[in-house]
Amino acid sequence: MSVVTRFAPSPTGFLHIGGARTALFNYLFARHHGGRFLLRIENTDSKRSTDEAIAAILHGMRWLGLDWDGEETYQSCNADHHRTVAEQLVADGKAYKCYCTPEELVEMRENARNSSGATRIYDNRWRDRDPSEAPTDIDPVIRIKMPLNGETTIADAVQGDVTKANNTLDDFIILRSDGTPTYMLAVVVDDHDMGVTHAIRGDDHLNNAFRQHHLFAACGWDTPVFAHIPLIHGPDGAKLSKRHGALGVEAYEEMGLLPEAMCNYLLRLGWSHGDDEIISREQAVEWFDLADVGRSPARFDMDKLMNLNAHYLKSADPARLTAIVMAAVTGTTVSPDAENRLIAGMPGLASRAKTTNELVDFASFYIVDAPIKMNDKARASLCDPVAGEMLSTLAELLKKATSWDEAELDGIARRFAESRGLKLGKVAQPLRAALTGSNVSPSIFEVMVVLGPDETLTRLENAVS
Numbered sequence: 265m266s267v268v269t270r271f272a273p274s275p276t277g278f279l280h281i282g283g284a285r286t287a288l289f290n291y292l293f294a295r296h297h298g299g300r301f302l303l304r305i306e307n308t309d310s311k312r313s314t315d316e317a318i319a320a321i322l323h324g325m326r327w328l329g330l331d332w333d334g335e336e337t338y339q340s341c342n343a344d345h346h347r348t349v350a351e352q353l354v355a356d357g358k359a360y361k362c363y364c365t366p367e368e369l370v371e372m373r374e375n376a377r378n379s380s381g382a383t384r385i386y387d388n389r390w391r392d393r394d395p396s397e398a399p400t401d402i403d404p405v406i407r408i409k410m411p412l413n414g415e416t417t418i419a420d421a422v423q424g425d426v427t428k429a430n431n432t433l434d435d436f437i438i439l440r441s442d443g444t445p446t447y448m449l450a451v452v453v454d455d456h457d458m459g460v461t462h463a464i465r466g467d468d469h470l471n472n473a474f475r476q477h478h479l480f481a482a483c484g485w486d487t488p489v490f491a492h493i494p495l496i497h498g499p500d501g502a503k504l505s506k507r508h509g510a511l512g513v514e515a516y517e518e519m520g521l522l523p524e525a526m527c528n529y530l531l532r533l534g535w536s537h538g539d540d541e542i543i544s545r546e547q548a549v550e551w552f553d554l555a556d557v558g559r560s561p562a563r564f565d566m567d568k569l570m571n572l573n574a575h576y577l578k579s580a581d582p583a584r585l586t587a588i589v590m591a592a593v594t595g596t597t598v599s600p601d602a603e604n605r606l607i608a609g610m611p612g613l614a615s616r617a618k619t620t621n622e623l624v625d626f627a628s629f630y631i632v633d634a635p636i637k638m639n640d641k642a643r644a645s646l647c648d649p650v651a652g653e654m655l656s657t658l659a660e661l662l663k664k665a666t667s668w669d670e671a672e673l674d675g676i677a678r679r680f681a682e683s684r685g686l687k688l689g690k691v692a693q694p695l696r697a698a699l700t701g702s703n704v705s706p707s708i709f710e711v712m713v714v715l716g717p718d719e720t721l722t723r724l725e726n727a728v729s
């Protein structure tokens with residue numbers, strides 16, 4: 265059997281963390297088994313679905329590198345087919361038309377609430393009634409016949425066997441009175457049509473699985489393997505919500521996270537492979553299976569995500585990070601040397617940043633030519649009259665450097681500090697301020713090498729004057 269999975273978001277909001285993780289698991293499971301990963305936009309709720317949400321979902325999927333096979337499907341396009349299936353089920357005696365008025369349904373709800381032990385709300389009023397009794401002034405809904413007795417067991421690939429008594433399953437509506445399919449019908453028909461073999465989704469859908477299982481059976485179709493993954497919780501153990509910082513995926517992109525860090529983090533939320541924490545996409549595809557998905561909810565931890573991002577920043581290709589920084593500074597007057605400096609200086613910058621936004625900030629002194637902006641601390645360390653004299657003497661010594669590399673520059677500064685009876689730090693502080701406009705930076709000798717002699721000396725002269 266060739267594996268087919270799908271991610272089936274309802275475009276009523278942005279692609280949130282939980283949805284992104286569901287998409288990732290479906291993607292990895294399909295790729296691991298050499299199968300297909302499909303994307304189905306479940307936009308049947310026309311009042312709540314928006315084009316903006318669809319665009320955000322597609323963008324988020326692409327950003328995370330979760331490429332789906334073929335074109336995405338839009339569920340609303342299949343509504344006629346859903347209707348035909350519902351009508352066929354009526355013709356086969358597996359479903360029936362129900363003509364209950366809203367008042368009758370309210371009454372049933374109340375009866376169910378008042379009678380202890382009642383497990384169904386709908387009292388099957390039209391299940392076996394003669395259709396000739398149908399009122400002419402009411403548009404019926406179509407309900408599916410659920411088994412009246414016994415129990416249903418779902419062999420869930422994550423949760424194990426889960427059993428439910430059939431007397432808790434109402435004859436639910438599959439087609440509304442206006443002829444539109446319900447979510448339950450649309451999902452089942454589309455999963456069948458798309459050849460879905462494994463439905464991996466949040467465990468908030470576990471209850472639906474029992475109903476969907478009977479709908480698949482009524483249609484004469486195999487039920488896909490269900491895999492219900494525990495929802496993500498916040499650090500306090502409560503279901504993840506906005507309060508915990510659960511934002512749309514695009515918010516993490518804007519925060520300056522790298523997609524590979526995000527994917528690695530989401531993967532470890534509920535799935536594990538021994539003690540491995542840093543897992544590449546290739547390794548994830550090789551290792552991912554449903555057997556290693558945990559049964560208890562994972563907790564979202566922003567600090568862990570940030571640390572993982574810092575790790576990926578350190579190992580990212582300098583040219584790629586340079587492109588990210590350059591794209592972020594359009595509109596600023598950049599030095600013609602900015603790109604070369606960034607590529608050369610990137611390891612020193614990236615090892616200090618947790619996000620690409622921070623990286624852009626740290627990199628600012630490489631992007632422009634003198635005169636550079638100074639922060640308050642840098643300005644203060646340059647206002648000291650001794651600093652000015654030190655920097656101008658040091659500049660003279662640097663002009664005589666035999667080669668412009670870190671060891672030579674370090675030696676010049678050290679010998680100068682010693683000649684004044686100072687620690688190197690006392691010299692490095694105003695030097696750093698003059699060259700970077702800040703009191704924190706990569707190694708100051710690395711900065712000098714990246715800037716080159718001309719720009720270094722110009723910055724020193726500016727600082728002195």
Ligand code: GLU
Nearest residue numbers: 272273274306451465469
């Ligand atoms: N559209 C549903 C949702 O966004 C998912 C349906 C499914 O995975 O079966 O929650």
